[in-house]
Amino acid sequence: MTKLVTYELEGKIALIGLNRPEKRNAINEDVINALREAVIRAGEEADTGILFGHGSNFCSGLDLREALSRAGAGTQPARKRKRHSWHEVFDIIARGPIPFVAALHGAVVGGGLELAMAAHIRVGDETAYFGLPEGQRGIFVGGGGTVRIQRVIGYSVMADMMLTGRILNIQEGEREHIVRYVVPAGQALEKAMELAAIIACNTYDTNWRITNLLPRINDFSHEDGLFVEYLNSNMARTAETESRLRDFVEGRAAPLLTKK
Structure with a gap:
């Protein structure tokens, strides 16, 4: 049986690929379970992860056949509520x-866009397009889009996409900050590898603060944010931090990335 999610470790980088190309990498519960296993493994043995899609698309979102099976009038709800599996897995990625x-190409739609927005940096090639068709399907976003997508593109853009079904091309996606890098068709994964290699050279502690502390401070008030920043910036330095600062002061530090 073909794996729904592939996993490969290249040095310090974990490559995680959605692998239902015949279904445009649509997400069902089996995919979510496989993705959970992959991202947890990546967190244990890699320093950076890459999300990508096999075939012609990154991800077309929710598997609507599965959604239809749950929408029937005779569906029996669970006796107890539990956390949404998508929220759980996407949060493992985001925080x-x-x-x-995320290396994006082709369809990045619905739940696929929600998954992409859980990543910290997004690269899109010229074939990538972005949409939130839930309004036309009679459903609502359910993979964290109300939080992650809205915080990046704002209410007015998200409302427009959902109410009208508007599709954004790669240039519009860059304008609305969905992607930070745009590359020619077929080169998104290559660019993502280049960026991941740079990120993996940072200290683990700094990367963790950027991905976990920074978004939380964004939720704080002005004063609380500054206070938490002060607490963190004044914590004891690690030996690795001291070594890196010494390398810079003494002229041994590698030059910073300057190209787009």
Whole structure:
């Protein structure tokens, strides 16, 4: 049986690929379970992760056949509520132990866009397009989009996409900050690997603070944010931090990335 999610470790980088190309990498509960296993493994043995899609698309979102099976009038609800599986897995990506880069191409739609927005940096090639068709399907976003997507593109853009079914091309996606890097067709994964290699050279502690502390401070008031920043910036330095500062002061530090 073909794996729904592939996993490969290249040095310090974990490559995680959605692998239902015949279904445009649509997400069902089996995919979520496989993705959970992969991202937890990546957090344990890699310093950076990459999310990508096999075939012609990154991800077309929710598997609507599965959604239809749950929408029937005779469906028996669970006796007890539990956390949404998508929320759980996407949070492991967004606020877990390592940063993630998403390599996007083709459809990045609905739940696929929600998954992409859980990553910390997004690269899109010229074939990528973005949409939130839930309004036309009689459903609502359920993979954290109300939080992650809205915080990036704002209410007015998200409302427009959902109410009208508007599709954004790669240039519009860059304008609305969905992607930070745009590359020619077929080169998103290559660029993501380049960025992931740079990220993996940072200290683990700094990467963790950027991916876990920074978004939380964004939720704080002005004064609370500054106070938490002060607490963190004044914590004891690690030996690795001291070594890196010494390398810079003494002229041994590698030059910073300057190209787009």
